[in-house]
Amino acid sequence: MKIRLQDHILVPKHEILSKEEAEELLKILGISKEQLPKIKASDPIVVEIGAKPGDIIKITRKSLTAGKSVFYRLVV
Amino acid sequence: MESELDRILSKYPFPESVKEEIKSELEKLNLPENKLKKVIDACFRAYLNNLIEPGEPSGIVAAQSIGEPGTQMTMRTFHYAGVAEINVTLGLPRLIEILDVRKNPSTPMMKIRLLPEYANDREKARDIANKIEATYLKDIADIEADIRNMRIIIRPDEEAMKRKGLDHESIKKKIEKQAKTEILEEGGNIIVQISEPSYKLLMSTFEKLKDTVVMGIKEIKRVIIRKEGEEYVLYTEGSSLKKVMKVPGVDFTRTLTNDIYEIYEVLGIEAARNAIIEEALNTLEEQGLEVDPRHIMLVADVMTADGELRSIGRHGVAGEKQSVLARAAFEMTVNNLLDAAVRGEMDYLRGITENIIVGQPIKLGTGDIELVLKMGGRR
Numbered sequence: 001m002k003i004r005l006q007d008h009i010l011v012p013k014h015e016i017l018s019k020e021e022a023e024e025l026l027k028i029l030g031i032s033k034e035q036l037p038k039i040k041a042s043d044p045i046v047v048e049i050g051a052k053p054g055d056i057i058k059i060t061r062k063s064l065t066a067g068k069s070v071f072y073r074l075v076v
Numbered sequence: 077m078e079s080e081l082d083r084i085l086s087k088y089p090f091p092e093s094v095k096e097e098i099k100s101e102l103e104k105l106n107l108p109e110n111k112l113k114k115v116i117d118a119c120f121r122a123y124l125n126n127l128i129e130p131g132e133p134s135g136i137v138a139a140q141s142i143g144e145p146g147t148q149m150t151m152r153t154f155h156y157a158g159v160a161e162i163n164v165t166l167g168l169p170r171l172i173e174i175l176d177v178r179k180n181p182s183t184p185m186m187k188i189r190l191l192p193e194y195a196n197d198r199e200k201a202r203d204i205a206n207k208i209e210a211t212y213l214k215d216i217a218d219i220e221a222d223i224r225n226m227r228i229i230i231r232p233d234e235e236a237m238k239r240k241g242l243d244h245e246s247i248k249k250k251i252e253k254q255a256k257t258e259i260l261e262e263g264g265n266i267i268v269q270i271s272e273p274s275y276k277l278l279m280s281t282f283e284k285l286k287d288t289v290v291m292g293i294k295e296i297k298r299v300i301i302r303k304e305g306e307e308y309v310l311y312t313e314g315s316s317l318k319k320v321m322k323v324p325g326v327d328f329t330r331t332l333t334n335d336i337y338e339i340y341e342v343l344g345i346e347a348a349r350n351a352i353i354e355e356a357l358n359t360l361e362e363q364g365l366e367v368d369p370r371h372i373m374l375v376a377d378v379m380t381a382d383g384e385l386r387s388i389g390r391h392g393v394a395g396e397k398q399s400v401l402a403r404a405a406f407e408m409t410v411n412n413l414l415d416a417a418v419r420g421e422m423d424y425l426r427g428i429t430e431n432i433i434v435g436q437p438i439k440l441g442t443g444d445i446e447l448v449l450k451m452g453g454r455r
Contacts, residue, residue, distance in 0.1 A: 003321060007329045010339065010347035038383035045344040059346055064353075064369040067092030073345075076383060 005044050013060040014045050017072075022056045025072065039073035051075050084112055088120050131444040133428075135378075138371035145365035146171065162300060162313055164334070170359045174352060177379070177387040179337045184315035186296070189330040195307035202301065203241075204325045205310055209299040211240055211291040213251070217266075221282045226273050228282055230266040240291060247290055254288045293319045317342045340385050348385055352376040402429040 005011060017025065026033065033056070039046055041053045051057055055075045063069040081102060085095055098119055102112060128134060149168040165173065165183045173181050188208070194200040213219065218231040232247065248266060252259050260267045268285065270278050295316035302309050312320075315335045321328040321342075333339060334355060340348035356372045378393055379386050386392035394406045400416040400423045425431055428438045437443040 003328055005343055008343055008347065009330055010332070010350045011343055012346050012350070014346070037377075037381045039345055040383040043344040043383065044342060045346065061346070061350075063091075063093075064373070065091075065093065067094075067096065069091070073383070 005048055011045060012062065014049055015058045015060075016049060016051045017056045017058050021058075025056065033074055036072050036074040038076045041075050046075055080109060081112060084109075084116055088116065090120070090123060094119075094123060129441075131441045133440050134374060138374045141371045142360075142367055142375070145360065145363075145367055148365065149363050162298075162311055166359060167363055171356065174336060174355050174359065175375070175379075175388045177337060177385045177392070181335050184295075184313075184333065184335045184338075186310075186312040186315045186317070186320060186331065186333045188310040188312065188320060189327045190308065190310070191325055191327045192307075194325045195309075195327075198301070198308060200325070201308040201310065204323065205299040205301055206240055207292060207323055208296050208310065208312065208320060208326075209292045210289050210294055210296055210314075211242075212286065213247070213288040213290050214286045216240060216242065216247075216290065219282065219286055221278060223275070223278065226270045226278055228268040228270070228278070228285060230268070230285070232264070232266070242291060250288060250290045251285065254284060293323075295319070337385065345380050345383055345385070349376045349380045352379060397427070399423050399425075399427050399430045401425075401433050402427050405429045405433065 006014065022033075033054075036056065039057060041047075041051070046057065049057075053075050057073050057075060059071040059073060061069050061071055081099060085099065088095075090098070098116065102115065107115065146168065149171070162185060163183055164170075164185055165181065169182070189195065190201060190204060194204060213230070216233055216236040218233065220229045220231070222229055230251065232244065237243070237247075244261075244266075248259065248261070251266060251268065260269065268281065270281060293316050296312045296314045298313040300311045302311060315333040315338060317331070317333050317335075317338050318341075320326055320331060336348055336351045336355065339351045353369065353372050353376045356375070357367070357369060360367050360372075375388065379388065386396070388394065390407050395403065397403050397406075400412065400421050404412040404416075406429075423430055425434060425436070426439070428440060431438045
């Protein structure tokens, strides 16, 4: 049986943003890529979804207070 | 009616949980559309009023909100946490452990859940527990050092072996690997002959063989089976997420450990963030202290912002500050100033601590705002 780390209850949903989505996001936030929080390219989940350094990852967390919250990290 | 409500709500940027709450309340009332709009509008205004102000020192508020209840925590609690017979570090020592990101917590512990076909059957759960728990050679056999003949005699205990489901061949292989010399079998006993006649070598081999793990996972020292609701859950002393998740029958997706660094290594930074929040909140709650989860979430966010786990304190967040004065104000004042002078560091006075030291207004709240006069405006 192949283990998918993303299925673990502690791991929130990770998605790679497409180029257009990434550009739009940075425009809305009014910041450059480097100002986002980081995630390592060697992170097990990043490896699993196959993201490359420079990609932006959208993380949909289950939040205790907001129910659902969206977070972005830059792969470095 | 419901879709009407959804349509109006979707226009407002409420968080999910607020939306749900408004929806469940309004569904009970059954109001016409214009009244719905009015209520939701009022809700939105209240929501905006409750949002944090720009320039608010949220970090300082978080520090105080965690620090004050922290003073009421017991200094040394080192006993069970509801789980039978397993010692778990609790209270202040545990909170410090979480914030310091210790690589080896003092009491690692796992909570292993099983796949449905194993979870309801005590026998099957027992089988998996046996596979996980480390079994040492000394547990299943008598070991004796024969000094006259320079050899070690191992007498397997048939009953203990049967209970663990082990056979002679597999034990022989394990011993051979550990002893690195030839082994003989003599009437059910296994004999390890020492290659050179050295008493020291004999004794060190003897000690090594005693602690050879013949079955299970080396890190897991003890397994306890408990029934929780409908299913059997395994609690372990010692932790190894990587090895346990490969054991057949274990439901990996619901298996947890209290070693946060291990979670970071196996499941990544986001899982580590969740683990920090959960562990810190549980530790505080166990002591009967109530801290708003938002403060803990902020701490967890700071610890994980760089993509790797940083500790709060000298070796992490505080020690890596850019400003010389801020670092000197925290700990090891003289060392920090001296090192900074040797390196010729510059302080740009952008942070809070630096500006307090030199006596300038700090960039917080109203101090963060600058007024610009536009000349030639309305007369």
